[in-house]
Amino acid sequence: MSEPLRPQPLRLGIAGLGTVGIGVLKILRKEAAMLTARTGREITITAVSARNRSKDRGVPLEGYAWEDDPVSLATRDDVDIFVELMGGSDGPAKAATEAALNAGKDVVTANKAMLAIHGQELAELAESKGCVIRFEAAVAGGIPVVKALTEGLAGNNITRVMGVMNGTCNYILTRMEATGSSYEELFDEAGKLGYLEADPNLDVGGIDAGHKLSLLASVAFGSRVAFDKMELEGIQRITLEDIRAAADMGFRIKLLGVSQMTGRGLEQRMAPCLVPATSPLGQLEGGTNMVVLEGDAVGQIVLRGAGAGEGPTASAVLSDICDVARGFRLPVFGQPATTLRETNGAVSNTPAPYYLRLTLQDKPGAMAKVASVLGEAGVSIHRMRQYDHEGAGAPVLIVTHKTPRAALDLAIAGMSGTGVVEGEPVALRIETV
Amino acid sequence: MSEPLRPQPLRLGIAGLGTVGIGVLKILRKEAAMLTARTGREITITAVSARNRSKDRGVPLEGYAWEDDPVSLATRDDVDIFVELMGGSDGPAKAATEAALNAGKDVVTANKAMLAIHGQELAELAESKGCVIRFEAAVAGGIPVVKALTEGLAGNNITRVMGVMNGTCNYILTRMEATGSSYEELFDEAGKLGYLEADPNLDVGGIDAGHKLSLLASVAFGSRVAFDKMELEGIQRITLEDIRAAADMGFRIKLLGVSQMTGRGLEQRMAPCLVPATSPLGQLEGGTNMVVLEGDAVGQIVLRGAGAGEGPTASAVLSDICDVARGFRLPVFGQPATTLRETNGAVSNTPAPYYLRLTLQDKPGAMAKVASVLGEAGVSIHRMRQYDHEGAGAPVLIVTHKTPRAALDLAIAGMSGTGVVEGEPVALRIETV
CATH class of the missing domain: 3.40.50.720 (NAD(P)-binding Rossmann-like Domain)
Known part of the structure; x- marks a missing residue:
């Protein structure tokens, strides 16, 4: 120097x-x-x-x-x-x-x-x-999150990484709530505004955000990038009804990525979730990204910034160029690639409350059958609401107490056998971050 | 490698x-x-x-x-x-x-x-x-903010840096609002809890937070550290009345640091300010720190995390040790010390709305005299409120339209000559970040 x-x-x-x-x-x-x-x-x-x-x-x-x-x-x-x-x-x-x-x-x-x-x-x-x-x-546009994880938190065992990292999904979801337009209408609008990738499924299918999460998980947990082992769900099935029901209960729906190391291995999931409307994640609008990093020494660090666009993305590229110019050299994922752990692809089973939407046929005893299937699977109901409806199917919204995902999946699988549930129920995890 | x-x-x-x-x-x-x-x-x-x-x-x-x-x-x-x-x-x-x-x-x-x-x-x-x-x-405990500025945003001209960076002040201010206890009571409580430095003025006088801001300003703007040229004001004069009046208007009072490069030089101020209660800064509780970084390419980046304590501070120390172990070497303030610009200590004069609290003697025409002094200084009143009172002095709260600080100081100086204002008015900048 x-x-x-x-x-x-x-x-x-x-x-x-x-x-x-x-x-x-x-x-x-x-x-x-x-x-x-x-x-x-x-x-x-x-x-x-x-x-x-x-x-x-x-x-x-x-x-x-x-x-x-x-x-x-x-x-x-x-x-x-x-x-x-x-x-x-x-x-x-x-x-x-x-x-x-x-x-x-x-x-x-x-x-x-x-x-x-x-x-x-x-x-x-x-x-x-x-x-x-x-x-x-x-990852996350202009937010220096790879640097924060790899270098800024190098003294921590990272325990969890979360993030809202796809601006297009967040735009569609926040506009659905603000305008009362349907998913399909806003999907078309996003396309006209040039917000969608050439293959729109990269955005609305959660793939783009999933790619980002898989990179963060690797640097956070010293594991090999394993996008193929991520639980992935897009926002295509989210309806205005879901948005409104969530809002009524004080939540917003966000395409949220969560990655955490558990006793059973590395959990990685990217899926629409309910988060408290007043929380930092709940208040994110449009193209802003937010990443939450949790480490055993540092506690929780939250980073927010523009997730895309010329300036923010160029800023991140320049950060990398300047690091190389300064002679900073480190392994691609923070430690030598040959020492990264194999990722087993644990399915996340940490208990959480869930939001469940299903369409019930208008038959006597229909609700009792659903309640019974849930009970048999060990899923207990916290709140339930049936809406006025026209036509044959009645929309029913259920919020469960904390339950492992496996129990919920068992209940959902059992519902088709009841003969009173139409189509596939929508299940969204409630994250109370 | x-x-x-x-x-x-x-x-x-x-x-x-x-x-x-x-x-x-x-x-x-x-x-x-x-x-x-x-x-x-x-x-x-x-x-x-x-x-x-x-x-x-x-x-x-x-x-x-x-x-x-x-x-x-x-x-x-x-x-x-x-x-x-x-x-x-x-x-x-x-x-x-x-x-x-x-x-x-x-x-x-x-x-x-x-x-x-x-x-x-x-x-x-x-x-x-x-x-x-x-x-x-x-700076800011476990938040890797020096790294974010020096390295993560190295491709930006930084335009502004802001932060709430003293947990003790934030504890006292948020507890005043939550409990209705006075500044003096909570100062004593903070002392008993071990939250105060040996010289408490380092905390409540804004000096500790000012030290941190001066370091951030140097790495942000390529200027010499100039703590001695900072405008500095502590929280000692904040009353429950201020907290409540701010809350009534949708604001919270935070000890906020702002540093920005202007045509007249580098502005640095650390002072209690009103910020919107629903904003990320307004929602900060207790010992949590928040730093806002603005750059011409990246836009606004917000970082939040624990500002003190064993784990978070040790995490930051380890980050530095790991950087040295990895062979990362850069000048102390991001560019060679001999190339850092001299700081002239510009007094911040960017127009802003202000909150003004003064005690008015109960005399006919008193309010007219105050209004006239404000008008002569070019300060226009946006809202005004006079509270019920016991005893001689009536508390009056004024929110101004945007005004340069110099005009406000002129008005405040003029008030002593009116013979109707008791003591020194309290003036707090309103930041609508």
Whole structure:
């Protein structure tokens, strides 16, 4: 630190010039002096790559070499860090990342899908080559949560990680409550506003948020990324009725991820849940993300910020670039990939109260049959409400006392045999965080 | 990263075995394997130092060398990091820190007072010796806020930093509202509970929180620590009347720090403020701290967590130790100390609404005189309320429209000349964050 500047500039190759890529470019161009003051090193862009060379992106690109092929970009001799902002779990993003690592380049990426699916393999490759992969931008946008977990809470046994990390789902759910529009109407609106991924199921199916949670779980618990072992449920079955019933009882519905280490293994679930309307999680609006980290020494830390967008995501990419420029090097998931524990995919069975919505046929004794099935499964009813209805089926809402999920699933399975329940009941966990 | 373990253990010398020091010892003893897995290096304790050797601290100390003199501890050949947990801006803490740096040791400290007053000088010394000083534990307990600012938001121009960072003040203020007890009663209660520093003015005078804000301002704005240029006001003059009047209007009173870079220079103020009761800051209870960071790219990031206590503070100390073990080295305040800008101590004059409490003599025309003084200073009244009263003086509460502080100060100065205002009015800024 006594030398004023390190001799060599840090040279970036940036692949992907969408919203985030252009955001990163803008900051690097505008704040070169600030970044050098902070990292002790000049940070330059050598080359860029994107699908369409001729598109006007509002930023001059003449000063940078152009590569049509991201693999060529990633392996250039004059590139030190390959900045991967293309997205997609496989294809060019993965090919170029592997090429970069094999060529001894560090990688900074915003690609949650690629790391959620190929994280272990890529981390082992990186570490065998002495390279780093940094992915702050892949989780919760501008919130420096990977850093908080991996470095800020390095002295803790992490006990639980929770988060609302998909802005599109949160937008749809909060707008349903605010406007009284249906899920389908707001899904269409989100599409028109450009809030949905090309495959909308990535958002509303909880997959995108699940990818993020799987990465946080790995750094939190020293376990291998195991997105394939996550319990995953989207928001597609949430109705206005659910939103209103939850609100009546003082709750809001959020697509909430929870990951915790239990005696039976690592639980990971991403599913719509009821949270108290007045809690910090309940008060989250629109695209804001919130992550809750719990450690044995620190207690509970809550982080809130924008979960997407040009500025916030570029801010996270720059944080990773600055760390590399400062010479900070650590294993991809906080400890060497070969030492990460195998994840067994424990199904979460920590008892919790549940919200249950089912449609009951209008027959004498129907409610008694449902109550009996619940009782036999060991699920006790805390509150119940039957709504006025038109047509054949009567909506019934039940809030249970704390129950293991297995008991609830047993009861739900038993309901089809009663002959009085229509369709599949909706069951949402109530988190009283 | 390809080698499994670095050869040499990192050896600590810990000075100060109070709550935090013992918390750090416990984690180092219990989690040695975890810390080695995360940092790639064994972390050991060589020697300890405290005032009283014979005191039973509930942790065996036989395995560590004992030093009566922290300076001797700090300069031992078998110590790599001097961990300073004694406290106090000068005296042994400063002497031992200087000795450590002069001997080429890195320093990890929780000492906000020492850095707020001598930070520039110590940072210059550290950097001239190629050493680091880390101080995550000095600000907001377990919340990794120094790391978030210095590293996580390194790509941002920080525009504003705010925080509620003194648990004792927040305890007194929230208990006044909850119990209806007076400031004096709760001050005594806080003392009995051990929540007050030996010099209580450090807490209730806002000095401790001000020290923390001055450190955050330095890393946020690349400016020299300038605690001496902070506007500082404690909570001693807050009455139950203020708490209740604020609550009536939908606000809570918090000791809030705000630091922002303006065209006129760096504004830093630590003072009781009114914040919306339903806002995240308004809902903070007891010892919980909250810090709000705003950057041009990231927007607003909010961090919440325990601001003090054995576990949270030890967690922050361990974060710094792990960073050093991982080889992360950066200048003390995020950029070289010699490049930090001089702070001119701009008085904050950004217009804001204010809450004003004054005691009016029961004379005809008294209110008109006050209104006239306010009007002449250019301060316009948004709401006003006069309470029933016994005795001579009538409490009057005024909420102004947005006004520069200078105009308000002019009005307050003018009030003494009216002959109808008793004592000094209380003026609290309303922050609508």
